[in-house]
Amino acid sequence: MKAIAFTRFGEPEKVLELKTLPDPTPPGPGEVVIRVTKRQLHPGNLMMVRGKFNIPLPAHGFLIPGADGAGIVEAVGEGADSAHLQPGMRVIFNPSPGAWAERLKARAEFVTPIPDDLPDAIAVQMLPNAVIAFMLLRAAQRAVPDAGRETPILLNAAGSSVARLVTIAAHRRGLKVAGTVRSAQGAKALSDRFPDMPVVSTADPDWPDHLRHATGAQPLQVLMDPVGGAMVNDFVPLLGDGAAVLLYGAMSPEPVVYPLSALPREIMFTGVSSSRWMQDTTAVQRREDVAEAIEIGRAAPEQFEVAADYDLDQFANAIEHMERENRQGSVLLSSD
Numbered sequence: 247m248k249a250i251a252f253t254r255f256g257e258p259e260k261v262l263e264l265k266t267l268p269d270p271t272p273p274g275p276g277e278v279v280i281r282v283t284k285r286q287l288h289p290g291n292l293m294m295v296r297g298k299f300n301i302p303l304p305a306h307g308f309l310i311p312g313a314d315g316a317g318i319v320e321a322v323g324e325g326a327d328s329a330h331l332q333p334g335m336r337v338i339f340n341p342s343p344g345a346w347a348e349r350l351k352a353r354a355e356f357v358t359p360i361p362d363d364l365p366d367a368i369a370v371q372m373l374p375n376a377v378i379a380f381m382l383l384r385a386a387q388r389a390v391p392d393a394g395r396e397t398p399i400l401l402n403a404a405g406s407s408v409a410r411l412v413t414i415a416a417h418r419r420g421l422k423v424a425g426t427v428r429s430a431q432g433a434k435a436l437s438d439r440f441p442d443m444p445v446v447s448t449a450d451p452d453w454p455d456h457l458r459h460a461t462g463a464q465p466l467q468v469l470m471d472p473v474g475g476a477m478v479n480d481f482v483p484l485l486g487d488g489a490a491v492l493l494y495g496a497m498s499p500e501p502v503v504y505p506l507s508a509l510p511r512e513i514m515f516t517g518v519s520s521s522r523w524m525q526d527t528t529a530v531q532r533r534e535d536v537a538e539a540i541e542i543g544r545a546a547p548e549q550f551e552v553a554a555d556y557d558l559d560q561f562a563n564a565i566e567h568m569e570r571e572n573r574q575g576s577v578l579l580s581s582d
């Protein structure tokens with residue numbers, strides 16, 4: 247099978263290679279072998295290749311990026327058919343390492359059949375971004391029980407796939423959200439998508455005033471931020487006592503420094519990571535999360551447009567496209 251792999255951390259164009267590898271061995275108990283047809287490219291995939299996560303490289307061997315995607319079940323191990331998985335079924339999987347290969351072996355509990363009316367190109371966009379979106383909303387409500395009721399939850403980088411899923415999921419729960427993006431063009435695109443949502447561009451020097459005006463002049467209680475760096479401090483004057491800052495990404499190269507200006511108030515900074523989904527989320531909640539993700543994909547397919555769909559061999563073009571500023575839509579990598 248073909249696979250994209252790396253043996254050292256670094257810039258993706260320098261370290262990623264197309265390899266021909268043996269197919270996975272037959273599935274053991276509770277496992278399935280999946281022929282992967284599509285994957286969505288995520289910023290986290292490239293962070294892994296660049297060595298930003300605490301994942302060691304094997305002493306001899308390689309890593310294959312990607313942990314989620316869509317495909318067809320090819321073989322089912324003992325006991326895995328009790329999870330209603332049969333050869334030939336269309337499925338999505340998350341988390342199952344090695345998704346940038348034509349085949350992988352996954353644990354059946356992380357593999358979900360998808361309905362016939364959900365195309366792969368949409369199904370593949372539902373996990374893992376929906377998982378982190380639901381986790382963020384649960385974290386917001388743990389920190390501030392009436393989050394999104396009186397004042398909107400503020401999403402920074404609100405045009406990202408994750409933030410758009412938070413917006414859809416928040417609206418399904420009757421919660422209000424507002425967004426900041428880094429360009430006027432991005433603000434226009436997001437307002438076209440969600441016309442009732444207040445959206446402000448931080449490229450405008452008066453953005454804090456615009457945001458106060460757009461959100462009703464009340465101090466905000468929850469900020470969800472995947473950027474980090476110094477900019478987090480710019481949001482602090484907008485937050486009220488008891489507010490929560492939920493950090494879930496690090497797209498800025500700078501660290502977050504707890505701002506002294508926050509000190510007279512109690513503002514909680516906390517990290518939210520989808521890696522905790524397997525550890526801390528019950529199996530029942532995980533099934534509900536996956537079911538809601540599939541329901542969102544079926545109910546609002548127009549929210550999941552594709553910017554480009556590249557063949558697995560063209561991974562370098564796909565990565566370049568994924569990193570373009572102001573890209574609208576997801577970049578997919580296919581091997582069907």
Ligand SMILES: NC(=O)c1ccc[n+]([C@@H]2O[C@H](COP(=O)([O-])OP(=O)(O)OC[C@H]3O[C@@H](n4cnc5c(N)ncnc54)[C@H](OP(=O)(O)O)[C@@H]3O)[C@@H](O)[C@H]2O)c1
Binds near residue numbers: 288403404518521570
């Ligand atoms: N914690 C977790 O478990 C978890 C899980 C999934 C994703 N994430 C994180 O969530 C974030 C978003 O992921 P995604 O898949 O939704 O990304 P995406 O769809 O590729 O979107 C990235 C967005 O971030 C914006 N952006 C990039 N760099 C920025 C900067 N320096 N300042 C402000 N905005 C910036 C882009 O704005 P433009 O439109 O202007 O280019 C774009 O809207 C990433 O940091 C990712 O690592 C975390």
